[in-house]
Amino acid sequence: MLRALYTAASGMEAQQLNIDTIAHNLANINTSGFKQRKVQFQDLLYQSERNAGTSSTASTEYPVGLQVGLGTKPVATQMIFTQGDYAATKSPLDMVIEGQGFFQIVQSNGQIAYTRSGNFHLNREGSLVTPDGDLLDPQITIPSDNIGITIGSDGTVSVIQAGQTQPQKVGQIEIAMFQNPAGLQSVGKNLFLPTLASGDAITGTPGEEGLGTLLSGYVEQSNVSVVEEMVNMIVSQRAYEANSKVIRTADEMFSQANNIVR
Amino acid sequence: MHSGIYTAYSGLKAQMEALDVLANNLANINTAGFKEQKAFFSALNLALDAPGATPLEEAINTHAVLAENALNASNGPLVETQRDLDLALVGNGFLTIETPGGVRHSRNGNLVTDARSVLCTADGHPVLGEGGRIVLGPGRVEISQDGEILVAGTRVDRLKLASFDNPSALLREGNSLLSPNGQLPKPASGTVVRQGYQEQSNVNPVLATVRMLEIMRHFEAIQKSVHLMYNEMDAKSIEKLGR
Numbered sequence: 001m002l003r004a005l006y007t008a009a010s011g012m013e014a015q016q017l018n019i020d021t022i023a024h025n026l027a028n029i030n031t032s033g034f035k036q037r038k039v040q041f042q043d044l045l046y047q048s049e050r051n052a053g054t055s056s057t058a059s060t061e062y063p064v065g066l067q068v069g070l071g072t073k074p075v076a077t078q079m080i081f082t083q084g085d086y087a088a089t090k091s092p093l094d095m096v097i098e099g100q101g102f103f104q105i106v107q108s109n110g111q112i113a114y115t116r117s118g119n120f121h122l123n124r125e126g127s128l129v130t131p132d133g134d135l136l137d138p139q140i141t142i143p144s145d146n147i148g149i150t151i152g153s154d155g156t157v158s159v160i161q162a163g164q165t166q167p168q169k170v171g172q173i174e175i176a177m178f179q180n181p182a183g184l185q186s187v188g189k190n191l192f193l194p195t196l197a198s199g200d201a202i203t204g205t206p207g208e209e210g211l212g213t214l215l216s217g218y219v220e221q222s223n224v225s226v227v228e229e230m231v232n233m234i235v236s237q238r239a240y241e242a243n244s245k246v247i248r249t250a251d252e253m254f255s256q257a258n259n260i261v262r
Numbered sequence: 263m264h265s266g267i268y269t270a271y272s273g274l275k276a277q278m279e280a281l282d283v284l285a286n287n288l289a290n291i292n293t294a295g296f297k298e299q300k301a302f303f304s305a306l307n308l309a310l311d312a313p314g315a316t317p318l319e320e321a322i323n324t325h326a327v328l329a330e331n332a333l334n335a336s337n338g339p340l341v342e343t344q345r346d347l348d349l350a351l352v353g354n355g356f357l358t359i360e361t362p363g364g365v366r367h368s369r370n371g372n373l374v375t376d377a378r379s380v381l382c383t384a385d386g387h388p389v390l391g392e393g394g395r396i397v398l399g400p401g402r403v404e405i406s407q408d409g410e411i412l413v414a415g416t417r418v419d420r421l422k423l424a425s426f427d428n429p430s431a432l433l434r435e436g437n438s439l440l441s442p443n444g445q446l447p448k449p450a451s452g453t454v455v456r457q458g459y460q461e462q463s464n465v466n467p468v469l470a471t472v473r474m475l476e477i478m479r480h481f482e483a484i485q486k487s488v489h490l491m492y493n494e495m496d497a498k499s500i501e502k503l504g505r
Contacts, residue, residue: 180379
């Protein structure tokens with residue numbers, strides 16, 4: 001008989017997870033390449049006390065059944081891969097992917113990870129690295145005597161070396177895409193790892209179908225909308241409140257039941 | 263022993279079950295495509311079948327029970343998500359889902375693709391089109407209002423949308439799935455598919471809160487009547503008559 005208590009508790013737990021996710025989105029409002037997360041819910045199992053379609057008499061059936069649901073459960077935290085806004089940085093090594101692609105990063109353990117954050121720097125060997133020092137793959141090394149770096153929309157990296165007038169190609173950036181980017185695993189530091197659900201990376205040069213093109217001199221901002229998160233926060237808080245009221249009501253009813261006999 | 267105490271007990275039990283149903287509605291306030299359940303009570307007359315029952319016996323043997331919960335099939339509000347694989351159905355249609363247990367239906371249009379690019383629910387059950395499973399290749403997915411699916415401009419399939427004569431009789435299985443429960447799905451006509459939107463649950467929290475107060479007060483009233491019968495009438499008769 002305590003179904004209502006547990007059902008409402010599942011609702012409160014769901015709203016807590018919702019608020020946790022909203023907090024994570026808002027905390028990452030300035031993280032370049034961050035993608036908004038959204039919790040998706042489903043209803044839990046039902047107890048069928050009477051099924052629709054069973055016989056009420058020899059010749060008639062119940063048109064509607066009696067099923068009591070047992071609450072809600074979170075089923076996924078989904079990433080919303082819409083394009084974020086662009087912010088100009090004037091650094092030629094900052095890049096935005098206009099499309100579905102991801103940059104490939106070699107982590108310190110040798111494993112390839114993927115990122116939407118195109119915020120790159122040079123290390124002391126002149127190679128392009130993330131702010132954490134992980135190399136971009138394929139590795140691109142810029143000669144130190146350059147007077148200007150240009151990255152084309154197709155990923156061609158060229159430099160003008162001191163004493164020369166013609167730009168010289170020093171590397172080609174390749175990006176990757178996934179059949180199901182929502183299935184990627186987030187590992188923090190703006191990085192994603194492929195999973196069975198995301199499928200294997202499909203690599204290519206920027207501009208190939210679906211991958212998207214590069215825009216140098218800009219970074220992609222987080223696609224979190226503060227207004228949307230605020231609205232979600234209000235909805236979530238009110239839903240939490242409504243579920244807590246159910247718990248209070250159930251509690252009062254049980255206390256009255258206990259008071260039948262004094 | 264008077265039968266009133268059993269009548270009251272059935273009333274208390276029915277109100278508790280009504281609260282259970284309401285708790286499930288409120289717990290699913292953020293579940294996409296969730297449809298509210300409405301509890302209906304009916305009077306169960308235990309004396310009607312008894313031979314030679316008098317009208318008085320029939321009247322005092324009427325018990326309240328929770329008889330059924332109908333589905334409130336009205337559409338929930340749409341919220342824009344800008345996700346290509348979020349679909350909201352406007353109208354009375356249901357998506358057709360393939361599960362290991364057979365074909366199921368759902369209003370939850372929060373869809374994903376798996377590693378083989380098959381369109382499926384968040385739980386990984388394939389969503390069926392008129393030609394079976396829907397395989398989306400690379401490229402932008404566009405879904406028109408009548409359910410035609412285009413990937414990178416090429417038609418792939420059309421969503422198989424089903425409607426039912428009596429949606430209230432669909433069996434709820436949890437996980438946003440409904441089982442047809444013997445009903446034959448018919449092609450849904452007039453259902454509009456909105457891509458990039460999610461249908462929110464159609465539970466109205468204000469009405470649910472009012473309903474909750476009502477349930478609690480009904481429960482309280484019945485509890486008072488039991489209290490009166492048990493503690494006032496019975497106790498007094500025993501104390502005074504035995505003296």
